[in-house]
Amino acid sequence: MELIGDLPARPLDPAACFNQHGDPSDDGVSARSFRGPVAVVLPAGGCGERMGLSTPKQFCKLLDRPLISYTIHAFERIKWIEAVIVVVAEQHVELMKSIIQKYNHEKTQWCVGGLTRHRSIFNGLSVFVDDKFMECHLTKPKVVIIHDAVRPFVNEDILLKIATAANDHGCTEYDFEYGTECLHLVLSYCNTQAKLIEGPPTLWKVTYKQDLFAAESLIKETLSQNVCVITDVDQEALQLGHCLKKMLMTQHMDVEVISAEYGKKKLCIPHVSSQESYNIIIIGNTELQEKQEVIDVIANSSMTLLYPMVLILVYISLPESTPFSKKLDEPSAIRRLAKEAKHRNILVYGLLVNYTKDSEELNESLENMCFISKSLMKDRNSALTGQLLVV
Amino acid sequence: MELIGDLPARPLDPAACFNQHGDPSDDGVSARSFRGPVAVVLPAGGCGERMGLSTPKQFCKLLDRPLISYTIHAFERIKWIEAVIVVVAEQHVELMKSIIQKYNHEKTQWCVGGLTRHRSIFNGLSVFVDDKFMECHLTKPKVVIIHDAVRPFVNEDILLKIATAANDHGCTEYDFEYGTECLHLVLSYCNTQAKLIEGPPTLWKVTYKQDLFAAESLIKETLSQNVCVITDVDQEALQLGHCLKKMLMTQHMDVEVISAEYGKKKLCIPHVSSQESYNIIIIGNTELQEKQEVIDVIANSSMTLLYPMVLILVYISLPESTPFSKKLDEPSAIRRLAKEAKHRNILVYGLLVNYTKDSEELNESLENMCFISKSLMKDRNSALTGQLLVV
Incomplete structure (x- = not known):
């Protein structure tokens, strides 16, 4: 120069x-x-x-x-x-x-x-x-x-x-x-x-x-250095968000966790944009409608003009006795959502976490969640969008 | 030098x-x-x-x-x-x-x-x-x-x-x-x-x-230039193998398709080894036992000493009326198989293809199968082994 x-x-x-x-x-x-x-x-x-x-x-x-x-x-x-x-x-x-x-x-x-x-x-x-x-x-x-x-x-x-x-x-x-x-x-x-x-x-x-x-x-390495985690307000989602932050920070990532009620997650996007973060993880089994709203807000901002945004949707699978697990979106619905989002330069992946009371099993799940999330943010692989990965 | x-x-x-x-x-x-x-x-x-x-x-x-x-x-x-x-x-x-x-x-x-x-x-x-x-x-x-x-x-x-x-x-x-x-x-x-x-x-x-x-x-690019596809002998598996070959060849890959009866797939591995191929795709709903045998033969050869081997297991999901679909392995069984194989430097991924008579839908599935397979062979991502991806 x-x-x-x-x-x-x-x-x-x-x-x-x-x-x-x-x-x-x-x-x-x-x-x-x-x-x-x-x-x-x-x-x-x-x-x-x-x-x-x-x-x-x-x-x-x-x-x-x-x-x-x-x-x-x-x-x-x-x-x-x-x-x-x-x-x-x-x-x-x-x-x-x-x-x-x-x-x-x-x-x-x-x-x-x-x-x-x-x-x-x-x-x-x-x-x-x-x-x-x-x-x-x-x-x-x-x-x-x-x-x-x-x-x-x-x-x-x-x-x-x-x-x-x-x-x-x-x-x-x-x-x-x-x-x-x-x-x-x-x-x-x-x-x-x-x-x-x-x-x-x-x-x-x-x-x-x-x-x-x-x-x-x-x-890709530069883009995978920071992430915003937006969690639901229920106990399991908050706990998962907290654990994920701790684990990703040991991987030298900057992690910010925000909790937001149903319908309010899209309001967090302007903040994510101001942080120049190209990675969002949403934790919680809230309806697909809310995730679609988040995607719309991201797509209508200028965030995805220069880089593909990674959006990881974390679902929590609770033991069957809990009616909560019925709220999980259909895998085919996630695929449709992701296919449409990809055209808007947003790479959507699903991640299903088996939430158990067994602390050893849970810990293994959480480590896997961290490992897979990090890898998705780093690779930005457009071939795998819409997949529901299981940890 | x-x-x-x-x-x-x-x-x-x-x-x-x-x-x-x-x-x-x-x-x-x-x-x-x-x-x-x-x-x-x-x-x-x-x-x-x-x-x-x-x-x-x-x-x-x-x-x-x-x-x-x-x-x-x-x-x-x-x-x-x-x-x-x-x-x-x-x-x-x-x-x-x-x-x-x-x-x-x-x-x-x-x-x-x-x-x-x-x-x-x-x-x-x-x-x-x-x-x-x-x-x-x-x-x-x-x-x-x-x-x-x-x-x-x-x-x-x-x-x-x-x-x-x-x-x-x-x-x-x-x-x-x-x-x-x-x-x-x-x-x-x-x-x-x-x-x-x-x-x-x-x-x-x-x-x-x-x-x-x-x-x-x-x-990674060098390792993803050739692949051996081993198919079951039934009609759907043979057709998928044929289509995959055609599609991967347009992506400048060398593809060899071999069909083998149940129990005989492991016998193909010495040939794969002689071709210096580090990618194998097995197409067909044969039991997990056969896949485990293939993994054992790969692990006992010297193939995985220098490079990780990619093994993609393609399952065919037929319309529900066909009893064939009952043979599909449990996703959790694939995860266990893959976890053990990873320790032996074999990266196992599952791929579920929805086989329909609608030729347009089938074609989209096949294109997706080609896109995802190529990406798995190129990325050799160890975080995603054991996942059952759906196309």
Whole structure:
């Protein structure tokens, strides 16, 4: 990644200093800012011949969304970045337009690239002096970040570090020796300061098929780090929620448990959304109608636009003497519900827990419930939605 | 990877010219050979500080087996390689010994490394002049391949290519400029020819956490490329087997269908083993006893030593009027069977197909069966064994 342009000078809005996990940055870079708007150019004109795949790698899908959309989103979510320009080959313009529209990339525009990477970057930079750019009420940026479209894991920390280092150090001889091509060009031909910064390992470039596997696994791992558990208010559901929290926390997950009466579970969804959690576990034998309402609220929020949501419905099977067990939904009804939800990017799985008074048996059931839930959240396997799994 | 030593000269036993998929090599390297024994030294003394994990990367587990064992096996399976020496740090000797024993690495010995990579390689090479080495009736090798322990995806083709190229080209100035450290040392201090060969992308080094994800996905992909389907002899089972084959083949899988009477299915396992297939689908409502017998035969073969076997039991649910459906095993019996099989590295899943005369409904069921089966074979998810999935 290279940074071309102006340097940070005065304090930034603290809201922009939060990193991807929502924690305040504490490494000293947060108190800096840029003197003007920041924009990004993503050269994405490659044809992917090294992948051994027919689709260029920037358009390969991870969890059913093209790689380029992940890179765009990584920049769009940063408040102080005003515009993203994606440079694509002529034959991919329509595809790129559909991606921008489908995933609601509001800060993003596209332009057509040239025969070389540098020509493409030039075309990307040219957008900023275009009349159309002004028409969108965007200001000519003071800082432009040039970033490979196939490095999706960029975060705010590294961008701030780059800007800060450029401010503190200027250029050095070291960069001249070990810099990338782009850095050379900037230093040779532009009246601008530039510096090479070492990125984190996660900033690696998706080049081969194994990199796509790695990228998808990293995304899945990130998505499976936190979960909201919404329980019914009866004793068994509350107990199960409590135990599940304890067990999932030993697996290094962030778990929040909320209890809600019948009809009120859908009211918890805005909170889940604010937590950026893509996993919900509902515990309790309340009717299918309530679960359908929860699915409707999730689908009508913007939560499932970028990532598939996992929704696990935990049913409690009590000893037969208790009339409660009659309330269990039919497996075929869960399958129908899940089939429809999958079209809305919500992966629904059922989980039936045998609730016994035998504490050893119950404990084994609970451990299984934890193991299976964790695995469903991590794998996001769309082939298994609608199944009623038994623990 | 570097090759140190002698050069190929006369024709080799044709059996050694088959690549990993069992096809005859046709790239011209197959008709060459080595004048003496070939051995391998695997420096594996790293402490994995770049991974951000407590376990050094060569001991990290992929599908529950340490990475180093995959690299060892990649060499051991090549007939013309006689010995593998793994060089480990003092504190990992016991772990390494247990790995060699557990995975039955018969060609492999270990030695303790030194403070630097080169000292470790020296220690590895020293084993060949050790009395103990002679005691094992091993001949001092003519060729020694030095290979990073954390590059598990090495195949016979590249090794033969390296040897051939060394024979044809000798050394060049280019290698001096771009070679690795080891190559420099060999060229500077040894009276030996050496050459740098470009490896395939799959030969990449496992360095960061995302590389472990990628490696596991590649292994899973390779394991899910072929399957043996064993069907009952009744009409419905035969039809399902036929349809499944057709569908899985469109997913680029190699599928073999065998039909076998009750009690005879276990006799198919030696054939499955000879095909190096790690996936078996049994179609038919025959009793659990027969399935247990199949599991016993698999467990007593050496098939599950290196990779988990996937065994999918497909049950056929016929309209209620047919007494046949009464033969279905209890879900809890499948769970018990699967729990015991998991300890033997066999992942058992149940799949219940609703067999109807309505051709549209049946087709949807069959597509689902194909989708779920493919996914189970690809994911090898141990959390879901014993579940009876419904399609």
